Amino acid sequence: MSVELWVAILAGTLALAAPLVFAGIGEGFVERAGRINLGIEGMMIMGAFTGVWAGSLGGPLVGLVAGAGVGLVMAVGMNLVIHRLHANEIVVGLAVTMLGLGLSTYLFQLWIPSGETNVTVQTVPRADLGPLTDIPVIGPVLFGQSPLVYAAAVLLVAAWAVTRFTRFGLAVQAVGSDPDAAALRGVRVQRTGASALLIGGALAGLGGAAITVGTIGSFTPDITAGRGYIVLAVVIMGRSRPVGIALGALLFAFLQSFALLSQSTALTLPSEVYQSAPYLVTLVVLVITSRRQLRRLYRSTTGRAAT
């Protein structure tokens, strides 16, 4: 395989990882607060649709904001149903995913009746970093990216800082590891969990919009193709930590980028192998992570029993 191809694959990896990092950072807060948002796939696809629709009216930035807004609204509804009406988190999450998949298809078919050509909107313009882009290999991979990639990197650092150094970050941690103890210490459990879910929803919506407005420029039903589930898996792999989440997202994105460009490689495996590889590897890594966490759990319990 040629150098150009590897450059294309690696550049594609960063571009494809950005939406996963957005949604993953959000879900990281949700899971560190001891919750799980199974509606993330629905929120991402609604964000993806809204991003294109709003983007066609007001440009890419408006599209991204609208996508995040839709995710936020869905998370507000979800929080209400789960914590005011005490509905099961898992059932509601799956229902929100079902709703998002259905509603995005419905609205899309209303917007563009079948038979008409799909609308393509302007995507986020690439950052122009001048001479840096001309550096061989590193230039096109690192410096020829969409601003969304850099935004994802900034968000990553911000999330790490928030987790480590802010009152909110510590409150999320406390609520997630022991809600009762956190409540005794004066942390508002419900409110902290709700805030985490709202952040998760907004970032899931943004992640969805980043898929369409960021790179593709148009929406088709089921365009997220299970990215939401990948995000959930990535967050577990990364143990809800920003850096771990980013690494998981990069792994999945690399395989996906590889699959997209596999036609031009010399390897002649069936195309389904490339398409399935990201999901398979995610599953394998998930198994390895779960196994390691289980071992750690046993070690900690037996260790304490001995003392």
Add this chain to the structure above:
Amino acid sequence: MTAFDRRRWVLTASVVVAVIVVAAALIVFAGADPLVGIQGLVEGVSSSPYRIGEVLVGAVPVGIVALTLIPALRAGVFSVGAEGQIVVGAIAATAAVFAVESVTGGAAPGILYWLVGLLAGSAGGGAMALLPAFLAVRWRVNEILSTLLLNYLAAGLLGWTLRTWLASPDETATPQSAKLPEAAALPSLLPGTRAHWGILLVIVIAVAFFLWRRSAASTRLTVFASRPKLALRLGATRSRTIYSTMLVSGVGAGIVGWIQVAGVNERLLNSVTGGVGFSGLAVALLGGLAPIGIVLAALFFSALTAGAVGMQSATGTVPSSIAEVIKGVLLIGVACIAAYQRTAVAALAPAAAPIDAEHDTEPAHEGGRS
């Protein structure tokens, strides 16, 4: 269970109202008259015997998946893998039927084909379900995520299968297998419709679960969901519970795979599952994990899908995907109602599947943080 719990009825009524309001709003948003839409919906479901047959045909897969999810959901095991299990069951059944045809030279009687198809489908679906069960038992891999990811792998397997070893020898517009031998098809139950004998299987399964509900095994699962340690004393270990409940749902989904191939499409298609994955879970919960409720809920879901197509043609503007939106809203509503109910569904609440090992409630946790 208090049948006249006022709060529950108020909640149920508000869910029904919410669903109707959402549906009407979506229709109006599409620039159509809700009354015309409802009329189209009713016509789509009942205007001809063929359409009634379509409702029955559509209720079969979702009904069987939902019925066979009863044990898993009772135990608080959330398997979302029906989609992939149907696919593997359908591939296995199709391959087995063609194998029988080539071995017997096409002279096999229908009953042999059905038996082989049923068994192969069950085996395929069951095997596909045992994998996430194994991962959950052995390494505590969250079964929701593993089944969701496996669905995508199954889709890849199906795509490859239809392109290679089970591909139709004829040139076709969409990837598909060759047509099954005539004798392998499930006979029609109602002439002039696609309604097939598989419908009777739903009734058999429903009756079986109706009887099973009163058994000790059923109670053990309910106990497992809320008090795993107590269930352990009743003989319901974690591994036995997860393996058995996921196997039942996998076999059910595998049978659906065979039925869709032998009864409806007469060949293996890419669209064999028809998106039953989430619908099956929704129908099981909507039916309150009770067999009769599930059968009714499955008919309702199927009627909604068929009716939405009627609505689309009556109004001309309302996309039939309105059915999916309504199902989602309905499922959220059901989750709210279930939270108030002290029935089997409410038992799900504390059973939220552990997303990482640290939140688990196994004996290993004894010395944990406290």
